[in-house]
Amino acid sequence: MNIFNFKINIMDNIDWDLIKFIEYKCQNRMPLSSNEAKYYLSYVCFMTREKLSIQSDKTISTYDFLNKCDLAQAIIVNHFKSLNVECYPISTQKAITDEIVGHSFVLVVLPINSAKIIYLVDPTYTQFFNKEHCVDENFKVMNGMIVTTPEPGYFVSKLTEDDQEIIQEFLTLGFMELNEKNSKIYGDSFYKTKTGIPLDVSKHLTMPGNVYIKGFLKGICKLSHDKEELEKKGLLLEPVYKENIQTKKKAS
Numbered sequence: 001m002n003i004f005n006f007k008i009n010i011m012d013n014i015d016w017d018l019i020k021f022i023e024y025k026c027q028n029r030m031p032l033s034s035n036e037a038k039y040y041l042s043y044v045c046f047m048t049r050e051k052l053s054i055q056s057d058k059t060i061s062t063y064d065f066l067n068k069c070d071l072a073q074a075i076i077v078n079h080f081k082s083l084n085v086e087c088y089p090i091s092t093q094k095a096i097t098d099e100i101v102g103h104s105f106v107l108v109v110l111p112i113n114s115a116k117i118i119y120l121v122d123p124t125y126t127q128f129f130n131k132e133h134c135v136d137e138n139f140k141v142m143n144g145m146i147v148t149t150p151e152p153g154y155f156v157s158k159l160t161e162d163d164q165e166i167i168q169e170f171l172t173l174g175f176m177e178l179n180e181k182n183s184k185i186y187g188d189s190f191y192k193t194k195t196g197i198p199l200d201v202s203k204h205l206t207m208p209g210n211v212y213i214k215g216f217l218k219g220i221c222k223l224s225h226d227k228e229e230l231e232k233k234g235l236l237l238e239p240v241y242k243e244n245i246q247t248k249k250k251a252s
Contacts, residue, residue, distance in 0.1 A: 002129045003157050004164070006171045008061050011046045016240060019043060023241035026083040031111040037119075041108070044237070045123040045174030048075045051235050052124075065124035070224035071235060072124045073104040078227050079237040080108055088220050092190045095219025096212070101128070101152060101193040104224075107178060107216060120186060120216070123174030128189070129153035139199070146202055152189035159185065178216070180209030187212035 022040045025032055032040070052068050052075075053060040065072070073089050080087040086109035093102050105122035128134075134154035140147050156167050163185050170176045170186075184207070192205045230236040 001131045002064075002126070003131050003134050003153055004129060004168050004171065006126075006168045008049065008063075008126070009042060009046055009172050009174070010061060011043060014043060015039075020241040023083055023239045026085050027239070027241065029084060029111070031113055034112055037110045037112050037117065041119060041121065041175045042173055044076060044079060045121065047237050048072050049123050049174065051075065051237065055233065055235060064127045064130060066127045068127070069104040069122075069124045072122075073106055074223045074225040074230060075235055075237050076106045076108075076121055076123075077223055078225075078230060079239070080106075082239055085110065088217070089223050090216055090219045091221035092219070094221055095215045096187060096191050097194060099195050100190050103128075103190065104221065108175075118178040119175050120178045120182065121175040122170075122186075125152075125174075125186075126171050127151075129156075129171065141199055144198055146195045146197055146199055149193045149195065149202070152193060155189045155192045156185065178213060180213065182209070183212040183216065184209035187215070 018036075018039065022032060022036050024030075025036070049060050049063070049065065049072075052065060052071060053063045056063065056068075077087050077089050088107045090105050090107055091102065092100060092105075103122075103125075105120060105125070108119045108121050109116055110119065128151040130151065130153070133151040134157060135150060138148060138150035138154070156164060159167075166176070166182060167185060170182075176182050187209070188206050191207060192202065194202065194205060225233070225235075227236060
């Protein structure tokens with residue numbers, strides 16, 4: 001059971017013509033509209049979750065994607081790189097600090113109209129919202145120092161309703177814009193899992209959103225799986241537009 005009543009976004013009727021058009025624009029470095037960007041990010045997160053669910057013999061709507069962040073990160077980065085889209089694999093421990101919950105996510109930079117917008121893409125953040133792991137009892141202290149903490153979702157649950165709504169939409173879709181407000185909520189949820197410090201110090205762990213953004217941009221890590229490994233596992237997410245071109249070539 002999750003601490004929030006969110007539902008994973010299921011795309012039953014994908015507009016494949018639109019997906020191909022967006023991929024064409026990405027491959028040719030053409031700007032997207034805001035709606036195109038959000039639709040495509042929704043598609044990538046859904047397909048990533050679907051592939052991981054199938055691999056684990058789970059149902060996408062109820063799967064928590066526990067310990068699948070490295071695989072998800074590799075799927076997403078390999079996919080966007082194949083479209084000439086700027087993206088970065090990020091590690092929380094490299095981006096924030098050591099001795100916090102280790103987690104992998106992706107920053108995707110999309111040209112929208114005349115600007116470049118960065119999105120935080122993390123379809124497996126859902127794993128941190130299990131009710132059993134988000135309670136006070138998960139705080140354990142030895143010799144005055146914290147040795148374990150609740151999951152990041154616990155700290156999100158202590159925020160205002162407005163902030164919780166932001167995260168619930170993020171949990172549903174798997175992505176959100178990398179702005180200062182969103183970065184602070186997301187970053188703090190991991191920063192507050194820091195161990196090896198007194199409990200009274202832990203309560204005050206927080207940083208401004210702009211500091212997290214700088215940290216995220218410097219927290220680049222290596223991918224756990226390359227394209228060939230993903231292909232062997234049946235987890236490679238290939239561009240539809242590229243496949244369409246190849247099909248036409250074979251037909252001719």
